[in-house]
Amino acid sequence: MTRKIGLGFLSICLTVVSAMNISTEAASVEKFYKGKKVKMIVRSAPGGGYDFYARLIARHMAKHIPGNPKMIVVNMPGAGGIVAANYMMLRAKQDGTELAILSREAPISQRSKDVGVKFDLLKLNPLGSAASSTFIVTLAKNHPVKTYKQLRNSKKQVLFGASGPGAGSYTYAALLKQDGFNVKIISGFIGGASRFLAIERGNVHATANSYESTAKAIEELGLVPILYSGAKRSELAGVPHISEQLSAKGRQFAALMAAPLAAGRPFYTTPNVPADRLAVLRAAFKSAIEDPAARLEAKKSKRNVTWTSAQTVEKVNREVLDASDAVIALYKESQKKPKLDYTKLPSVAGKISDVKKKGKSIVVGGKKFKISGKRTKVYVAGKKVKRKALKVGMNCKVMYQKGKKEAVKVDCK
């Protein structure tokens, strides 16, 4: 009996002590943040989605942190967000007073060892993500291709407008191209609106973009969405998922690209933040997103907000960082200017019947070819030579690009 009472007493004591402990912890966090300034680093310049979410969270998060610190937003653009991530890793104070919104592609940058990456996302502490994203491919209203399946089987080349390597608009088009779709990427169109204009002007036929920025163009220009990747949306009912028409290899690549969309607007703080403060920051981040005032502002700005936990962000990061070398090779390959596949080029074989201007132009099999001193590769008996070595009567195979007069490769015996 005494033992039971003793145990009961002990457990009560323990509860009280632990409760006191929690409250002293809360008090110490409150004491720490009181009168402090918390920096919110943005990975891009003012304007655009990342800046919007950073400022939205900065406006509503402070009141949920005990001690109500002041929040200031600092834009730190550079190298597609790598600058900001490096700053958080190496230079920011590790006491929980510096937060940041980093690129959703940061794990891909880290995994593919982009130039300048000095951060490790597994060491940075995620707070969660403020939104999930959806990517879609849309085609011009009157284009003969209307569905994903038709695109797979299209005999006519479909031109995709894109900004440039590294951007989603480019990578998704490159993914389809790598998987054997008859797709050509036209880069240099920066920003969704300029690509929609290029579609309207008839310069290109299709583009890949986030759903949010395409919604209006779908409505106004009648663009036809044919596939999506990332979070499912009710507006896109009936539109197939990207993996539907992809090969197994293509699916792996698509999964790599889709992973970051689940944590589309990820927030982090620095490594080594004391556990109690980290817990408070994560809770405050969640409360900020669920704050009705924040929701209303986001709704008015036509931005979606969905809370994703820090654990999910961590999971996404791990998933990408654990991606196989083969998939990363696919990704890297897609970002490069494609090399010509000699085996697929049309060719003419026969004797050289005429050589003009010291080899600047030759005739083989009745067809005239220009020979560039720089671009055309000329081989005689397996040895690389200059074009002036080409002589009438040599037996050669000439490879060229369809519709072009210039030879790509001349291989003579």
Next chain:
Amino acid sequence: MLDAAIDGLLGILEWRAFLLMIVGIIVSSTLVAMPGIGSKTAIALMLPVAFVLNQFEAICLIMSVWAVSNTANSITSILFSVPGGGGSQATIMDGYPMARKGEAARALAAAFTSSAIGGIIGAIALFLAIPILRPLVLILGPPEFFMLVMVGVAMVGTLSGKAPVKGIIVGGLGILVSLVGVHISTGIYRFTFDQIYLVDGLKLIPVTIGLFAIPELIYMAVKGTGISDVPLGDLTKGRRQGIKDAFIHWWLIFRSSLIGIWVGIIPGLGSSVADWFAYGSAKQTCSGASETFGKGDVRGVIAVDAATNAKEGGSLIPTLAFGIPGSSTLALIFGGLIIVGISPGKNMLTTDLHLTFSMIWLLIVGSVITSILCLAFTRQLALATTIRPMVLIPIVLSMAVIGSFAASSRFEDVIIMAVFGLIGYFMRFAGWPRPPFLLGLVLGPIAERYLWTSIQLFGGEFLLRPGVITIFLILVIILIYPLISRKFFSGKKNVVSG
């Protein structure tokens, strides 16, 4: 259409909206006019306020910060040779020499006045363009834009003064420096040496401040005098003279405004070159300009300020019709205006036409108010040129450092500013023209991008498109015009003397 025009005007004249416009103008003419705080930062800070505003009020508050920032940006350019923002670099060329001659009040007044008139012309152009807005933008594809940029490149020659060869060399160096960084269309890293700072290339603002402001500081320190070494004279008279100057040269203002509008229409070209194009064209077409420009000719100031403010009307053309922002600032503004339910696109020309009109009215009313406000303080501002160098140099130097640092919070930008400061100092005293360097730096990547896209789309045949040929003919005329006019005028002189 008339209804929409009246609705738009009444919308911005409603007392709350009007008051917010004044707030925007004051923020723009004080904070934004200082190097370092760009209109983007100011707008980003104001956006949250828009949640409680109606559409007209939001337009008044947010757009006025942007629409009038050019006017006050000239202040530091003229007084200290430190550009207040990206668009007021060329104001330095003649504005600063005027300040050194003791004519700061005249230069400022001329700048403010022509800025107001330019703003109005830009707004009228936007108004006239409404019916043809979409077709106009649709006929201009990457090939045409490439050729339009080439017209700008043709200006390099005229900006080089009497040393065209030096100008071409400096312009070429500018293009070379612009190649640093990731090539946007191919993702290739060029001259980055695995340095993360170089991945984005060199930024315009630190380079400009370095090239133009630092040499003046060194010069002032060496000489030990203030900016102006002559007595200021009657400031009120100077101000009156400046206003008069603007009206005397109304034709120059009109021409320069058209240049501004043209530059505004090309996405990506935007703010940082309209001033140079206008300056170059003025130098080419004003009589006797080759002698007086760069030494404090008021026409150099007038042309530049008219163009920089007129381009805002032009840049709204692609933005309103297609949602393609002419500049990153406009991207931010329209990102913010979504909050009150304004989104660019076809609707801006149909159901929301009254909102388009309110923006046109804002450009007009805002420009005039800003100029009057700035004119009121011209005398006080002009006194700054008499401050002793011991006091002035640290102030201007800190403006330069903050201005370089603030845009992207990176210390490397300050180093770049210092390096280009030294380069600029030697260029200045060796008589090498500095503006072509900036043109090369800005135009290089834009020209390359449009060329790249054009060739991908059409191959070499893009040069045969009718639009491209038309613009090419204009370019040829620009190039040979000085030769012809020189012959013509020198022939006339011979007749007179003979």
